[in-house]
Amino acid sequence: MGIHLLSDGIVKTDRKFRIKEINEGFTRLSGFKEEEVKGKSLEEFLSIPGVPEKKPVSGIEGMLKTKEEAVLPVLVSVMPEKEGYVFTLRNVYEYVYLLKRLAEERNFMEAILESIAEGVFTIDREWRITSCNRAFEEITGYKREEVIGKKCGDVIRSSECGKECPLRRAMEKREKVTNREVVIKRKDGKRIPVSVNATILYDASGEAIGVVETLRDLSEIKRLMREVSERYRFGNLIGKSREMQRVYEKLEIVAPTDSNVLIVGETGTGKDLVARMIHYNSKRKNKPFVKINCAAIPENLLESELFGYKKGAFTGAVEDKPGKFELADGGTIFLDEIGDMSLSLQAKLLRVIEEKEFERLGDVETRKVDVRIIAATHRDLRKLMEEGRFREDLFYRLNVVTIYLPPLRERIEDIPLLVDHFIKQFSQKMGKEVKGVEEDVMDFFIDYPWPGNVRELEHVIEHAMIHAKGAFIKLSDLPEYLFEKEREGKKIEDVEREHIERILREVGWSMQKASKALGISRTTLWRKIKKYGIKKPE
Secondary structure (H helix, E strand, O other), X not given: OOHHHOOOEEEEEEOOOEEEEEOHHHHHHHOOOHHHHOOOEHHHOEEOOOOOOOOOEEEEEEEEEOOOOOEEEEEEEEEEEOOEEEEEEEEXXXXXXXXXXXXXXXXXXXXXXXXXXXXXXXXXXXXXXXXXXXXXXXXXXXXXXXXXXXXXXXXXXXXXXXXXXXXXXXXXHOOOEEEEEEEEEOOOOOEEEEEEEEEEEEOOOOOEEEEEEEEEEOHHHXXXXXXXXXHOEEOOEEXXXXXXXXXXXXXXXXXXXXXXXXXEEOXXXXXXXXXXXXXXXXXXXXXXXXXXXXXXXXHHHHHHXXXXXXXXXXXXXXXXXXXXXXXXXXXXXXEEOHHHOOHHHHHHHHHHHHHXXXXXXXXXXXXXXXXXXXXXXXXOHHHHHHOOOOOHHHHHHHXXXXXXXXXXXXXXXXXXXXHHHHHHHHHHHHOOOOOEXXXXXXXXXXXXXXXXXXXXXXXXXHHHHHHOOOOEEOHHHOOOHHHHHHHHOHHHHXXXXXXXXXXXXXXXOOHHHHHHHHOOOHHHXXXXXXXXXXXXXX
């Protein structure tokens, strides 16, 4: 490298210290040009304690006389050559200023590192921690002096150590790691979730010398997410819609009581889940929960299933058998599809409710029982009463509290929550890493009427998870029958579009009034307007 490319002052002399050549750095320091000093003794301009004969020396304190008769303190380095010497002069003031600036920059960077909430630490190529900030101390529980020089794996004790270590990935693959969620073990043994970012550190020559990693404590975020999640669910029931919030509120009020409950809802809306939630949030939670589906058992067998029978009561009754009411004693009996029960059995059920007693089939002994009754139906019991197919007195005994479970098509804002829940559930069960569904799949789910409600959605997600090959479920992963139903539903969509247009015209295209008249949210109305290409006339 030529001496004229260097910023320090450079002077080349012969063995007698006569100046042979200077660079622009020397001119800048002294004010002299080369023609003014060439051939003169360097001693006329530079005063230093002594000059080594053979060995190079650096850091000699000297005084440089400038053209303006000023004296400038300099740091001198001397390099002996075959035909003379090379002197390097650095302005002490500039050097001190540079050191000061470097110190200020360092302090500034340290202040930034100390002020941020993320824990920051660096490692060298041997995986040893070389620095860390205060937030790192707070997150890990270690003091700085305890970790400097230690292997990062011995300090962090992450769930990924020895597996998919973010630091190793950054170092070996020369790529950034962003928002990687891992669990680390604090000094006190407590495990906490953190989000990790890692970036390679390079020296001036471009060689990798280590990695800088940031840790963001996710404990509070996870806690808040749990709170939000709990707000959107009651046990295994999931939903943030106003309809489901009303269900949760009623469950919280009803569950601790001993009142009979009637659950009304279409097939697949979760009536069984609601019954279990009531039982397991009641004072009877440590007693039996017994379920019987009144529609699934032939009428001639349902009575013996409910009340039991005595040996010899009928052909095949070779021993005494207790019924569901006896098995549920002290707990809860769930009578699913109560609307399918015969009138004769309804009368016997009414007696159990009113007198808390019954007899086994073929027995004369009266048995006492203490049970809470939860009944469920997808039928309109009031209509059955009018038709004479359901006892009015039984209806009012069962209908102390009614919980209505809305069909999925009436709470479409819950679909994304349910989809996410089922994907996580089946991902864990199947050992797959499916993150979600593609946008057109979610649009399809929102538009689909879901006649089988939540149960159908669960089965659809399970089918899609089996067929999914990537991180996101595609339309091609869904069951074929969904698209057949969609084609059948096109005529229904035409009717819906015309209905929405008519309502909009009647309310003067007021979104608020139209959504209220249609019984849907403004968000849903906007989506349907976009879907059907409905435009306000000019």
